[in-house]
Amino acid sequence: MIKLYYSPGSCALASHIALEEAGADYEAVRIDFGSDEQKKPDFLAINPKGRVPALVSDKGILTETPAILVFISQTYSASSLAPVNDPWALAQAQAFNSYLCATVHVAHAHGGRGHRWANQETSFEDMRQKVPQTVGDCFTLIENDYVKGPWVLGDTYSICDMYLYTVSRWLERDRVDISRFPKVKAQFEAIEKRPTVARVLENHFAD
Amino acid sequence: MIKLYYSPGSCALASHIALEEAGADYEAVRIDFGSDEQKKPDFLAINPKGRVPALVSDKGILTETPAILVFISQTYSASSLAPVNDPWALAQAQAFNSYLCATVHVAHAHGGRGHRWANQETSFEDMRQKVPQTVGDCFTLIENDYVKGPWVLGDTYSICDMYLYTVSRWLERDRVDISRFPKVKAQFEAIEKRPTVARVLENHFAD
Numbered sequence: 001m002i003k004l005y006y007s008p009g010s011c012a013l014a015s016h017i018a019l020e021e022a023g024a025d026y027e028a029v030r031i032d033f034g035s036d037e038q039k040k041p042d043f044l045a046i047n048p049k050g051r052v053p054a055l056v057s058d059k060g061i062l063t064e065t066p067a068i069l070v071f072i073s074q075t076y077s078a079s080s081l082a083p084v085n086d087p088w089a090l091a092q093a094q095a096f097n098s099y100l101c102a103t104v105h106v107a108h109a110h111g112g113r114g115h116r117w118a119n120q121e122t123s124f125e126d127m128r129q130k131v132p133q134t135v136g137d138c139f140t141l142i143e144n145d146y147v148k149g150p151w152v153l154g155d156t157y158s159i160c161d162m163y164l165y166t167v168s169r170w171l172e173r174d175r176v177d178i179s180r181f182p183k184v185k186a187q188f189e190a191i192e193k194r195p196t197v198a199r200v201l202e203n204h205f206a207d
Numbered sequence: 208m209i210k211l212y213y214s215p216g217s218c219a220l221a222s223h224i225a226l227e228e229a230g231a232d233y234e235a236v237r238i239d240f241g242s243d244e245q246k247k248p249d250f251l252a253i254n255p256k257g258r259v260p261a262l263v264s265d266k267g268i269l270t271e272t273p274a275i276l277v278f279i280s281q282t283y284s285a286s287s288l289a290p291v292n293d294p295w296a297l298a299q300a301q302a303f304n305s306y307l308c309a310t311v312h313v314a315h316a317h318g319g320r321g322h323r324w325a326n327q328e329t330s331f332e333d334m335r336q337k338v339p340q341t342v343g344d345c346f347t348l349i350e351n352d353y354v355k356g357p358w359v360l361g362d363t364y365s366i367c368d369m370y371l372y373t374v375s376r377w378l379e380r381d382r383v384d385i386s387r388f389p390k391v392k393a394q395f396e397a398i399e400k401r402p403t404v405a406r407v408l409e410n411h412f413a414d
Contacts, residue, residue, distance in 0.1 A: 062295075065305070070298065071294055071297075071301075087282055088264075094271065094278075095274040099271060103256075105309065106309065106313050106324075107324070110325075120329070120333045122330070127325050145255050
């Protein structure tokens with residue numbers, strides 16, 4: 001059985017939704033960031049990066065959201081979570097996921113994790129101040145150039161929607177009003193209406 | 208014919224090598240970052256992010272290195288640039304590429320592009336100071352947990368090697384001594400001995 005290591009509300013939520021949508025036999029294992037469990041030897045043995053998500057299968061350990069999402073899509077291909085049989089369409093989905101991972105998530109992370117890239121409290125504050133602008137710029141691009149509507153890739157719900165929803169959940173903390181982005185907002189509301197997603201959220205955020 | 212838009216020495220080098228290794232019919236189009244060509248309307252029409260690489264085919268435009276590398280591998284599958292027929296093995300390759308894209312490239316970028324995430328010159332300097340540590344930590348993890356040797360994935364040369372080589376080329380600028388990482392250093396020297404790579408470098412850096 002697959003195990004997914006996650007922290008509530010982290011980017012691991014996207015993989016959590018994907019496993020549920022795939023109908024996979026999996027267990028979600030919560031890692032307590034409050035007590036720095038991700039930096040302790042037991043978890044570092046699973047993921048030496050000390051981050052979530054980490055997916056453990058009988059084949060080994062897999063990290064990084066874009067990799068996990070495509071792996072789930074290919075493994076449970078009957079669930080049609082991504083256009084896995086069309087290299088160009090898959091590449092477009094991957095480009096979107098890569099943008100979320102390397103640009104949008106990184107912009108967001110400067111709000112609370114400036115210590116990753118600098119040492120001074122004044123720098124952290126400077127970074128925090130800029131987050132509404134950088135994340136807002138990212139979502140302007142997502143709204144104008146990526147989301148075809150109603151879903152990211154158009155008529156077909158996909159891993160891109162699971163990942164975008166996960167990142168859009170951070171907008172309020174990032175002091176960016178989702179109403180500025182009508183297609184993103186409609187996508188956010190539509191995905192929350194899915195029973196599968198509601199089921200994941202209940203489990204994901206359970207005490 | 209495929210067009211690859213690139214800037215010399217940028218992460219677009221990985222895609223440039225992949226196209227050459229694939230035996231693709233392509234043209235490499237140089238974008239002059241010195242004159243901010245990437246921010247001008249002609250290029251923004253191709254990639255609204257104002258970044259390279261951007262790959263243009265008869266199907267449209269594709270951005271983001273991890274997406275481009277897998278697309279090339281799937282399209283020219285006879286060249287065996289990635290384990291495209293084994294979802295788990297492909298996922299491991301993707302996890303590595305995703306780490307390079309979202310963590311290593313980002314750590315490096317704080318050396319010269321701090322303005323992306325902050326506003327004050329003091330913050331930029333603070334970020335610059337930390338680059339040897341953050342990039343050094345990334346490469347320690349790459350050396351210990353990723354590179355199987357002689358290539359990233361073991362005996363088989365792949366897109367992961369093209370991407371790692373591209374990022375390893377930045378180590379000197381990042382004030383990190385590649386000699387600290389024997390497997391990375393051996394991989395770096397091995398890839399430069401490939402005639403295909405030598406051919407790309409000559410074209411990529413030509414005046």
